[in-house]
Amino acid sequence: MSFSDLKSGRQSKQSKSFVESITNSDEASSSSALVPKITDKDAEAAQDDSDLYNTVPSYLEVKSTAERGRGVFAKEGIKRGSIVLALKPHIHVLATRNLDSFCSACVSPAPEAGLKRCTRCKVVSYCGAACQNGDWTIHKKECAAIQRWAAGAPSPDVAIPAEPIRCLGRVLWKRQKEGLKSVYSREIDALISHRTALPESSYEHLTHLAHSVIRYLGLNAPGELGAFGMTTAADIVDLMSRFTTNSITLTTPSLTPVGVSVSPPIALINHSCDPNAVVVYPRASSTLSLEPLMQVIAIRDIAPGEEVFTAYIDTTLPRIQRQQALEAAYNFKCQCSLCAGGWNNDPREALQCPKLCGGLCPLPTEEDPLTRCIKCKAVVSSTDSVLDALRVGQEALDKATALQSQVPSYSQIPPKPCNSQRTSSPSSPPANSIPPRTLFSPSRACTKPCYSATLPAHTHPKMPLDNVIRASSASLTGISAILCPGHPIRALALAELGKLLAVDEPAPAPPSATMANATFPPSGAPRLQLARDTLVRAHEELRIAFGEKNEGGEVGREVREMLVRIENELSAWKQGVRNVVADTPKVKKGAVGK
Numbered sequence: 001m002s003f004s005d006l007k008s009g010r011q012s013k014q015s016k017s018f019v020e021s022i023t024n025s026d027e028a029s030s031s032s033a034l035v036p037k038i039t040d041k042d043a044e045a046a047q048d049d050s051d052l053y054n055t056v057p058s059y060l061e062v063k064s065t066a067e068r069g070r071g072v073f074a075k076e077g078i079k080r081g082s083i084v085l086a087l088k089p090h091i092h093v094l095a096t097r098n099l100d101s102f103c104s105a106c107v108s109p110a111p112e113a114g115l116k117r118c119t120r121c122k123v124v125s126y127c128g129a130a131c132q133n134g135d136w137t138i139h140k141k142e143c144a145a146i147q148r149w150a151a152g153a154p155s156p157d158v159a160i161p162a163e164p165i166r167c168l169g170r171v172l173w174k175r176q177k178e179g180l181k182s183v184y185s186r187e188i189d190a191l192i193s194h195r196t197a198l199p200e201s202s203y204e205h206l207t208h209l210a211h212s213v214i215r216y217l218g219l220n221a222p223g224e225l226g227a228f229g230m231t232t233a234a235d236i237v238d239l240m241s242r243f244t245t246n247s248i249t250l251t252t253p254s255l256t257p258v259g260v261s262v263s264p265p266i267a268l269i270n271h272s273c274d275p276n277a278v279v280v281y282p283r284a285s286s287t288l289s290l291e292p293l294m295q296v297i298a299i300r301d302i303a304p305g306e307e308v309f310t311a312y313i314d315t316t317l318p319r320i321q322r323q324q325a326l327e328a329a330y331n332f333k334c335q336c337s338l339c340a341g342g343w344n345n346d347p348r349e350a351l352q353c354p355k356l357c358g359g360l361c362p363l364p365t366e367e368d369p370l371t372r373c374i375k376c377k378a379v380v381s382s383t384d385s386v387l388d389a390l391r392v393g394q395e396a397l398d399k400a401t402a403l404q405s406q407v408p409s410y411s412q413i414p415p416k417p418c419n420s421q422r423t424s425s426p427s428s429p430p431a432n433s434i435p436p437r438t439l440f441s442p443s444r445a446c447t448k449p450c451y452s453a454t455l456p457a458h459t460h461p462k463m464p465l466d467n468v469i470r471a472s473s474a475s476l477t478g479i480s481a482i483l484c485p486g487h488p489i490r491a492l493a494l495a496e497l498g499k500l501l502a503v504d505e506p507a508p509a510p511p512s513a514t515m516a517n518a519t520f521p522p523s524g525a526p527r528l529q530l531a532r533d534t535l536v537r538a539h540e541e542l543r544i545a546f547g548e549k550n551e552g553g554e555v556g557r558e559v560r561e562m563l564v565r566i567e568n569e570l571s572a573w574k575q576g577v578r579n580v581v582a583d584t585p586k587v588k589k590g591a592v593g594k
């Protein structure tokens with residue numbers, strides 16, 4: 001289980017063990033244990049926070065608003081494609097499934113020679129000695145904890161503590177190292193927590209998770225948490241709530257989620273479903289030694305005085321689903337320009353006019369299947385098939401989302417009580433979780449098949465290349481109607497389509513191909529030209545999405561190299577045509593028929 005499971009409430013299965021164990025202890029006798037108390041420590045920290053967030057540059061300011069709490073505002077105009085903030089996260093960890101594929105320190109993918117695994121814990125791997133040495137101050141504690149955890153695991157498949165447990169372990173060791181009054185610790189303490197608003201159904205699981213963290217730290221009882229500036233398991237639940245609200249998905253430069261990260265200054269940025277900025281990890285050539293570097297990039301021009309907004313959820317979802325997700329995970333009702341005030345001709349919830357007049361028809365529903373174009377009033381006749389398609393689409397999306405966040409059975413670690421008198425229930429829920437913000441499920445669901453199709457067509461097991469190109473193009477059309485130019489998902493969708501068009505063509509389509517198949521995608525030189533044009537557009541948008549200064553990040557650089565190759569191929573082809581034309585003997589006037 002991951003932080004995203006906590007955010008989405010997937011953790012709230014039944015558990016008896018820890019609630020019982022806590023109820024029996026002095027530290028908590030009811031759910032009131034989860035209600036924060038203002039302690040002297042909090043009051044002290046609240047008095048002096050003037051030295052926090054000094055990594056926020058001078059062209060930004062942190063201000064409080066009545067509706068959204070603290071937020072980040074531009075003091076000067078910021079052009080789209082500019083880096084608003086670039087910070088190394090306070091903490092980042094890989095999801096368990098990615099521990100063998102990425103360096104745990106810099107998050108680069110495994111090199112050809114493979115990663116170097118820590119010889120002691122055999123769980124964490126690095127791309128080289130520099131990363132391993134740099135990580136050792138924290139990993140030495142983690143290493144012992146992972147070994148201790150594995151030694152107590154009832155079977156090998158539950159021997160690795162999951163992402164939230166490893167994440168909180170790292171935070172707490174770093175707190176200890178930096179000091180409880182350090183800026184580092186106080187920035188973590190100042191993260192907003194929604195513990196008081198947690199649904200009761202989640203108390204048991206969170207308490208259980210807190211006890212797993214205590215066990216991971218090698219403590220025998222919550223009372224030993226003093227060294228970390230905490231006094232009870234409820235303090236850990238509070239920390240988890242802060243992380244649930246403020247963690248952000250750690251992704252590759254092409255937006256594949258690989259783990260979770262937390263940066264308190266970046267966590268100050270509020271949400272909009274129509275954001276003017278995005279959080280990405282572009283891996284520019286100039287930032288490689290600082291990786292993983294979280295970057296907030298402006299995807300629209302931001303005026304002086306304007307608030308910077310990112311999106312916490314998948315903004316391609318319809319309004320109701322977005323609002324449900326935000327309320328469940330972040331405890332607020334979104335009033336952004338897209339959410340406030342009705343349907344608003346939002347293409348997320350519309351069909352094209354059946355007469356293609358350019359107008360939109362609101363999506364039909366089971367209750368209200370009749371829909372017509374708002375411009376020419378043409379009625380959509382095939383509402384049954386539209387409803388079917390919506391159902392099938394939703395099912396596919398649910399499956400893709402489940403697969404994306406699927407965690408193998410090792411997350412089902414049975415709780416081991418801190419106090420040996422307590423026993424765990426065999427029906428305990430997963431002991432691990434914390435959810436980062438996800439950015440992109442539907443669009444990724446659409447584009448996922450295309451990634452595998454970047455293989456030459458003959459090696460693709462199921463779909464002929466041209467069908468994949470058509471699917472990718474259809475997905476791009478939908479994405480482009482919803483997301484602004486320079487949005488990273490849109491830029492990546494363009495890059496994928498361009499790459500697919502550039503793959504060597506399979507044998508020409510048989511003459512029986514339908515007209516639609518015959519016209520798109522084109523063949524031969526026009527296809528290569530289309531690949532070039534698409535990649536040029538992709539490159540422009542990647543430079544916005546992942547930053548001009550980053551040259552569009554790793555994907556931008558890859559696309560640029562591809563463009564150079566295609567330009568060379570195209571000019572060789574044009575030269576070839578010129579040569580053929582030049583070599584063709586001219587037919588003299590009047591020679592025909594003689």
Ligand SMILES: C[S@@+](CC[C@H](N)C(=O)[O-])C[C@H]1O[C@@H](n2cnc3c(N)ncnc32)[C@H](O)[C@@H]1O
Nearest residue numbers: 067068069070192246267268269270271330332
């Ligand atoms: C990552 S924090 C953002 C910083 C936060 N405003 C603070 O004061 O620390 C996320 C929380 O901010 C608030 N928030 C963010 N965007 C909001 C919005 N558009 N409307 C209302 N509240 C919002 C919610 O309480 C949410 O759980």
